[in-house]
Each structure stands twice: as C-alpha cells, then as structure tokens.
Amino acid sequence: MKITIKTIAKLAGVSIATVSKVVNGKDQNITEGTRNRVLKVIKENNYVPNRIASSMVTKKTKTLGLVIPDIANPFFPEIARGVEDKAKDKGYNVILCNTDNDIEKEEGYIEMLQEKMVDGIIFTSSSRRKNVSQSLLKLHIPVITVDRNIEGLKTQGLVRVDNEIGAYDAVKYMIDRGYKKILHITGPIASRPTRERLKGYKRALESNNIAYDEKLVFEGSFSSDWGYECIDKIISNDIEFDGIFCGNDLIAMGVIKELKNHKLKVPDDIGVVGFDDIYLAVMIEPELTTVRQPTYEMGYKAAELLINTLEEKEIDQNDYMLKTTLIIRNSTK
Amino acid sequence: MKITIKTIAKLAGVSIATVSKVVNGKDQNITEGTRNRVLKVIKENNYVPNRIASSMVTKKTKTLGLVIPDIANPFFPEIARGVEDKAKDKGYNVILCNTDNDIEKEEGYIEMLQEKMVDGIIFTSSSRRKNVSQSLLKLHIPVITVDRNIEGLKTQGLVRVDNEIGAYDAVKYMIDRGYKKILHITGPIASRPTRERLKGYKRALESNNIAYDEKLVFEGSFSSDWGYECIDKIISNDIEFDGIFCGNDLIAMGVIKELKNHKLKVPDDIGVVGFDDIYLAVMIEPELTTVRQPTYEMGYKAAELLINTLEEKEIDQNDYMLKTTLIIRNSTK
DNA sequence: GTGAAAGCGCTAACAG
C-alpha cells in the first residue's frame, strides 16, 4: 500500500497538517517531541512526499525548462551544466529540450513545458527564428534567454556575450600579427551572434584602414563540414588570403584540417582564429587561437536570474553582457 | 483569472467531464458538434491543461529522470540526446541530473526524482559506486541502467556495449599491424567498463601468445590529463613500447599530444587506439583509430525499453549488449 | 501547539 501523509499522520498519532509542517520545516510551533515522533515514523516507513500534490496547491513545481538547439553540439553541454548546477543548488530540477533549431519543435516544447507547469524557462532560441510566435507571446511563464534574444519578446532577462567586441578583438589581433587579407567564414546569418561577429570583423578592418569586402565573407553553418567545404570553394576560386576568422571553433577545425590537406601551413601561411573555445580547441594541432565564451557562467547566471525572479528577490540587473576573452594559442603566429 | 477546465466547461456549456474527454482524445462518444464547440472555446481562451492535476489522478507524470555523471563529458551528450529523442517521440519529458560520480549527489537526485514522481529513471551510475545503497534498493520506480549496471540492483533493463570484445578487437588489430609491445592506459578500475576492456586486452594478448604483463597497464581516469601525465611517467621510467591501447578517446588524445611533445611519431613509432569514437576523434591529427560505441543508440534504446516497460508493452528482451565497431583511421599504421 | 476542513484541477467510474 502506498504511503502518504495520511499513513504517517495515523502512525504518529497526529494530524496530516502536523506532518506537513514538519516535512516542510515549518515546525517552529511544533514541540520537539512531536517532531521527532513524526520524523521517526517517516524514516521507518520510507515516506516520500508527493511533490506533485504539493505543486497542486502551491502552484510551484520547482522545475525549470531548458530549451536549446542540441545538447550534442559542444557549445551547449557547458551551458546546460551551468543551469543544472545552479538549479540543483536552489532545489530545482531541469527538463531538457532539444529543438534542432526547428521552430515547430520549439513550439511543441513550449506547450509541453506549460502543461507541466514549469516555474520558468531558459531559452536559446532557434537560429532560424525570425520573430516571436503567438505561442511565445501567450506564454505567461518567466523566460530568460541565453546567447540570443528573441526579437519582439519581452523576457525576464537575457544573458549573452559581447560578440561584436569578441570578434573585433580577434580580428584586430590578427591584423596586429601581420595578417593582411583576412576572410570571415560565418555561421548562419539569421543567427544574431553571427551578425554581431560580422559587425566586429568589419569594424576591426575599418578601424585599421582595411576596406571591408563582402566577397571575403562566406556564410554557412556552425559546423566543421562547412569549414571543409568553404576552404575547398575558396581555394578552387583562387581567392587570395592569409588569415581566416571563423564564426565558431567547429568551423575553424574544419578549416584547419582542410587547409592542411591543401598543404597550407597554419599559422605560417594562414592564420586561423575561432570563436567559443570549446574544450577540444586545445586538442587539435595547432592549438586553436580563439575567443572564449564563458558558457558555463552563462548557464549558471541564467538560472540564477530566473530563480531570483521566481523567488522575487531584488533584481538589480536582468541583462547580462558577459565578456569574451581572446585566447592566444598556436593557430596564429 | 486562471483558465481551467471549469472555465472551458462553462463557456462551452458542457460539463468538465466532456471537456476532459475531448482534451484527451477520448471523444469517441462525443458528437462532432460538441467537440468542435469545446475545441473552439479552448482555442479562444488559450486553455492549457494542467498536467500536474492529471498526474495526481492518473499517477503518471510522463516524465523520465536521466542520471549521468556529467553532461559536459563528451561521452554523455549523445546518450542524452538519444534518450530525449525517444522520450519526446512518446510524449515524455526528461529531467537531467549530473552526479559528478558523487554518490551523495546520486542519492540526492534519486530522492528528488521520486518526490517529483517521475515514471522511470535512466541511470548511468557513478564509476565510484561499489554497491547498491539503501535508497536504491527502496526505489520502486522502474530503472534502466546504461553503460554499466549496478551490482546487486535488480533493474528493469540494461543497455550496454560489449567492452571486452571491443577491446579485444582493438588490441588484436594492433598486434596484426605489427605492434609488439602494447601498453594499456585505463580509466578508473572501479568502473566496470574499464575492467571489461582490460579483460579484452589481456585476452587479445594471450590468444596471440604474448605474455600479459601487469606492469604495462596503467590505471588512471577517463581524461586527457591522465593521458599526458601517464606518457610522461612512462617515458621517464624508460618503459619500452610501440603501441598504446587507451581506455577512452580522451586519454588517447592526451597521449597523442604528449607523444608528439616527446617527438615520437604516431603511428610510425607508436600506434594509438582509443575507445568511444567521440566526434572529435576525427578532428585531431592523426585521426584516431578507435572503438566506436553507439552512444546515441544506447540512449535511444534505453528510453525505448523504459517506456515500453511503463506502458506494459511486450518486452522480448531487457538486456541489450550493443556492438562496438573498430574504426580504423590514422593513429595506427 | 495541533487539528479540521476546504480546495488545488483534473480523471474515471457510473448513472441517466
């Protein structure tokens, strides 16, 4: 037979109200003796309180939704880890949702999370999302966006990184190191970080009196395959270059590999810089010079912000622009 | 004001029972007209059913727990993805739990998941766990273990890989390719997969008339740092060798890097084989020869097995031993 | 200090 608060109450010879109070630590007004008796019975019977039932009355589930494109993409596990660590710390659980940048899946999860009555959602929206949808606008649960915001959606907070400055720093560094003709191989331009990094690239060029040439910018996806492919295209088109600023590390890895296949030496012939500093950046050869994003912190901060909102703590700031760091390794001379 | 099933019932001029039936598709006995009327009111009012309330009565939450050591370890995202995909497909959500191989955290999550009334748990237990704990034994929720089982715990299923054969194949291949003195750098010996791979290593040696020498086996952790460190130790101890079978890819990567630092050529001087085939195995140079584990499938299968158990489908088999594949690349000659 | 009772939003008989 299932052991509920009733069982415990009966066995301990008290009311269920009393049991509830001791279970939830609201036992200021309960005598030592009663409390211990209840606790003893709970232990003896392995009573596990049913939080679903509490949720019914408190209207809080102590669970968060985490909506990201793909946990198997090396950019996201660290974010997820940050979120989960903070959540656990505060007594929350997190439901993982992979959208594959598919708007329909996103909407499906939003629906599910609402039905499951999560207290809040941490959201890295699809790079394909152009604008808010009805289901997003109708959402009445707190949302924190990470990495990219959603045009037109008012959220409870935003945690991101200064992509433009990150890119600027990277390209500036390449210029300083003597690279003259620097290409930019980007992710999908629909993604906001891509556009911001492009801006930084442009600005670095211009502030060093190098004309921006849109023919030196190649738009693709955030994958190493795009890196390979793009290098092939560039080389077969006889485009001249001695440096490449890549939209992320995955692209950079593909680039470096394919450059080697074409017998081009990194960093001597060609300098390559990535973005993200995923942990395998140090595993390749040469080790990748890249712009580090504090991914773990982003997740952690987002969870913190969300939970503070939920618990109505004072929030001094709800838009965090975290700093990137240029990590100089060996893919640049 | 909150919109509940009552609101809808009133607005549509029907009983809440009727609303419930159409919401849950149990509407065989409901006239087209009534159904449409209800549906219309639901849409107009953005009614979102409260699944917490349903859970109270159905005793099903349609959520699964996924307990793993660390989502930031590249071995796990694919598993998580497999689990989540299957779960989503079947209308389940998954709660992510990172234990850091810490038994206490594990126990904490088990408690939380029980309180949250998850329908089932998918579990990759800590490599440090020696035996079942009371809280595990008291668990009355279905559990499927992945990658490693838990000594002494009866579960609803197990999905793993044949580590011994995987290791055997790898070492056999190295022998066939002419490597004579093959070391084995392992993960923590407390971990079952480590022990099984060691067995495979031993068996491959012996069936090729090479004496097993325990001084050629080095136990550490599943990290690239251990790879570096171990190579340094081996070289400073003047141990002779021309091949290394590593406990996983991370170790192999550390090994390869440090071998290069010592001016040893892979694969010509030294052959290296890893285990797992995490996707960065192709990003390093030389590309890593390794034993592929079907991680995504493991997660997927585990979720399938769990959900079938929950839904009382016929289960023909509940212990899946998936096959590894030797992936030959360039870290062996 | 402790308990009785109302009710959270929903499902599942069962009756009509």
Place this chain on the structure above:
DNA sequence: CTGTTAGCGCTTTCAC
C-alpha cells in the same frame, strides 16, 4: 451521448 461525483495527496487558513 453527457453529466455527477468522488477522490488523487497535499497546503493552508482558522479554530480550538
């Protein structure tokens, strides 16, 4: 074909 009703397990006033 549709509605009535009795809970699910818990929290939270409010009395005592």
